[in-house]
Amino acid sequence: MNASVEAEPYPYRFDLATTALLIIDMQRDFVEPGGFGETLGNDVSMLRRVIAPLREVLDAARAAGMLVVHTREGHEPDLSDCPPAKLTRGEPSLRIGDPGPKGRILIRGEYGHDIIDELKPLPDETVIDKPGKGSFYATGLQDLLTAHGITSLVVTGVTTEVCVHTTVREANDRGYECLVLSDCVGSYFQEFQDAGLAMISAQGGIFGWTAPAKQFLEALR
Numbered sequence: 001m002n003a004s005v006e007a008e009p010y011p012y013r014f015d016l017a018t019t020a021l022l023i024i025d026m027q028r029d030f031v032e033p034g035g036f037g038e039t040l041g042n043d044v045s046m047l048r049r050v051i052a053p054l055r056e057v058l059d060a061a062r063a064a065g066m067l068v069v070h071t072r073e074g075h076e077p078d079l080s081d082c083p084p085a086k087l088t089r090g091e092p093s094l095r096i097g098d099p100g101p102k103g104r105i106l107i108r109g110e111y112g113h114d115i116i117d118e119l120k121p122l123p124d125e126t127v128i129d130k131p132g133k134g135s136f137y138a139t140g141l142q143d144l145l146t147a148h149g150i151t152s153l154v155v156t157g158v159t160t161e162v163c164v165h166t167t168v169r170e171a172n173d174r175g176y177e178c179l180v181l182s183d184c185v186g187s188y189f190q191e192f193q194d195a196g197l198a199m200i201s202a203q204g205g206i207f208g209w210t211a212p213a214k215q216f217l218e219a220l221r
C-alpha cells in the first residue's frame with residue numbers, strides 16, 4: 001500500500017511494506033522518576049507527554065502489519081561496552097552502573113533499563129540494545145532492516161535532540177527516508193524539541209520529514 005503524509009517540508013510518501021516504525025529508548029530510565037534522565041537533573045514529566053500519542057501510533061502500526069522495532073540505550077553489567085568518557089562525563093547524582101531506585105542505572109537486565117509498560121514490545125517485535133546514542137552504532141539494526149526490505153523509517157521516542165537526532169542522522173546517511181512524528185518524540189527542553197524538529201525538515205528536508213501523529217494515522221487509514 002502506498003500512502004502520503006502531510007508533512008514538513010512537503011508530503012512524505014511511503015510504501016507500507018518497506019516502512020518500519022522505530023521506537024527509540026522509551027525506557028523507565030528516561031521517562032520515569034529515579035532513572036538516568038532524572039540523575040542528570042532533568043524533569044521527566046517533559047517526556048511523558050509522548051506516551052499517549054505514541055501508543056496510538058503503535059497500535060495502528062501493529063494493526064497495519066508494519067515492522068515495529070524498539071531500541072534501548074544501556075550497557076553490559078561489567079560496563080565493558082561503556083566508553084570512559086560516557087561514564088565520567090558531568091556531575092550526575094548517580095552514574096551509569098550505580099544502584100538507583102529502579103536498579104543499576106542504564107544496565108541491561110535491570111528494571112529501569114526496560115521499556116515502559118505502556119509501550120511494551122510484543123514477543124515477535126525486535127528490541128535493539130545499543131550502547132550509544134545512535135541506533136545503528138554497534139547494533140544489528142541495519143542488517144535487520146535490510147533483511148525485511150525496509151527503506152523508510154517512521155521515527156519516535158526520546159530524546160529528540162539526542163538519540164532520535166543521532167539515529168535520524170545515521171539513518172539518513174545510510175539512505176533511509178525518515179519521517180519523525182513531532183508529538184511522539186520528546187525532549188527535556190522545549191527549545192531543543194523545537195530546534196531539533198526544525199533541523200530535520202530544514203533545507204528541503206536535509207535529514208527527513210516531520211509531521212504530527214494524526215497526519216500519519218490519517219495516511220494509514
Ligand code: C5J
Nearest residue numbers: 025073158159162163
Ligand atoms: C540520552 C537518549 N538523552 N535516549 N539518551 O541520553 O536520548
